[in-house]
Amino acid sequence: MTEVGIDAVEIWTGKLKLDLPGTFAPEKGDDPEKYTKGLGLNNSSFPDVYEDIVTMGANAAKGLMDRKGLEPADIGRIDVATESAFDHSKPVSTYIAGCLEQVYDGDFTHANKGERKFACLAGTQAIDDAYNWIRAGRNRGRPAIVITTDTALYARGDPGEATQGAGAVAMLIDENPSIVALSTDQGYGSKDETDFLKPNQQFPSVDGKRSVQVYLSRMREALEDYESVTGDIELDDFEYAPFHTPFPGMVRKAALLAYRHVIRDTEHEDALAGEIGRQPREADFADREAYEGAIRDYMDELKTTEQYQTWYDTVVEPTLGLSREVGNWYTSSVHIARISALRDALTRDRSFVGDTLLVASYGSGAQAEIHSETVREGWRAEIEELDIDDRLAARYDLTWEEYEDVHDVHEYDMDVEREIEEFTQPEAEFVFTGWGRMNERKYEYVE
Ligand SMILES: CC(=O)CC(=O)SCCNC(=O)CCNC(=O)[C@H](O)C(C)(C)COP(=O)(O)OP(=O)(O)OC[C@H]1O[C@@H](n2cnc3c(N)ncnc32)[C@H](O)[C@@H]1OP(=O)(O)O
DSSP states (O other): OOOOEEEEEEEESSSSEEIOOOIHHHHTTTOIIIIIIOOSSSSEEEEEEOHHHHHHHHHHHHHHHHHHOGGGGGOOEEEEEEOOOSSSSSHHHHHHHHHHHHSSSSSTSSSEEEEEEETTTTHHHHHHHHHHHHHTTTTTOEEEEEEEEEEEETTTTTTGGOOEEEEEEEEEESSSSSEEEHHHHEEEOOOOOSSSSSOOOOOOEEOHHHHHHHHHHHHHHHHHHHHHHHHHHHGGGGGGGOOOOSSSSHHHHHHHHHHHHHHSSHHHHHHHHHHHHOOOOOGSSHHHHHHHHHHHHHHHHHSSSSHHHHHHHHHHHHOOOOOOOOOGGGGGGGHHHHHHHHHHHHHHOOOOTTTTTEEEETTTTEEEEEEEEEEETTTHHHHHHHHHHHHTTTTOOOOHHHHHHHHHHOOOOOOSSSOOOOOOOOOOOEEEEETTTTOOOHHHHHO
């Protein structure tokens, strides 16, 4: 069977940054280590005044097409995943295709376009859609472009304000992919939840603490479902585990739970028994409360063991590199976790063609999905092409007052009377230029 998966990737970061320990924490009266150590974030990316989900998505897609030498007629499908859409009818993919048609010969007239929504999970679902379309043989030999793009902004003063971000990832989904091939093994954990939602509003209503618990519960269900397909997974089944990363501290919690689950009744649990005892079993406790207390104590000890730390530092920590510098990119977050893992492998000069990634996606509302991917021969050449380090370094560092202005500019209902100048000079990229006669957003390419 021909493999299908991710053939190429491109990342576009919002061109501004907010220093969380240096600029945000003092204004909030917080200890900077709440951000660096607790949440695990150094900076958030923000969109400049001429950037939005369309410009970021189109810029990522253009980078991808240029690098792969593609023209619009080569592409059979464009799907955009976002939870920041500004149009309830016209999909963001049409706006992005319109941008791209300004700069390429030909057009996307015969490409199927759509928009996927399930909070941060939608990017993974759009990859699934492209995979299925190719597998079904309906693609006429053409690849799909999947774009994840979000301006993850929270209302000023909301606890989520610490976990904002803005950026896009474009991925080429094709047969015989260069980076990773997708497996058909998948597990889901899905329930109707009201933890994080945006009912006809720009900024989310969030129950932050509950959203953390919902994330962990859905992930556990997805892992159990995945194992019902593959059999029990073992620690050395996968080299990296990229998770959806709203902030690295969230992944730290999820990884500890996953580790406890995976080592139960294995030699790894035995190896730890002398140090911290065996995992509590529910049957040994009089009630659920006592059992849960014992589990919490076991986990507190587990996370301090060298055995766990070594695993975490090798398999999970390297997936958090980009997230620490950009914040939450919602639909892109799990995809930048995958890219972070591959960048780590590049830095370490690892040869891991044929090895496995266990990818754990999540969307509020809520659903988790877990699947595996196999690293392909061309991964190194593709990841070497990324210039994200330069883009991150070039971001404009906002003062607190400038951050307040930028937040206002991007708030739909805010009537910003004062003129707010752009902070960076656009160059070789798409920019937002204003509104058209039907209130549509307009874009131009700046040389
Ligand atoms: C949104 C999505 O993308 C979808 C999802 O994944 S939902 C799951 C994640 N949820 C979200 O991201 C919702 C948006 N975020 C939020 O609402 C909030 O940022 C939040 C609820 C996650 C945290 O808000 P908060 O109450 O201000 O932070 P708080 O819990 O006090 O501190 C955060 C961490 O820093 C730690 N911390 C605080 N001060 C510290 C210090 N000085 N030094 C070290 N650590 C510190 C805290 O102990 C805590 O860690 P633990 O949870 O491990 O104990």
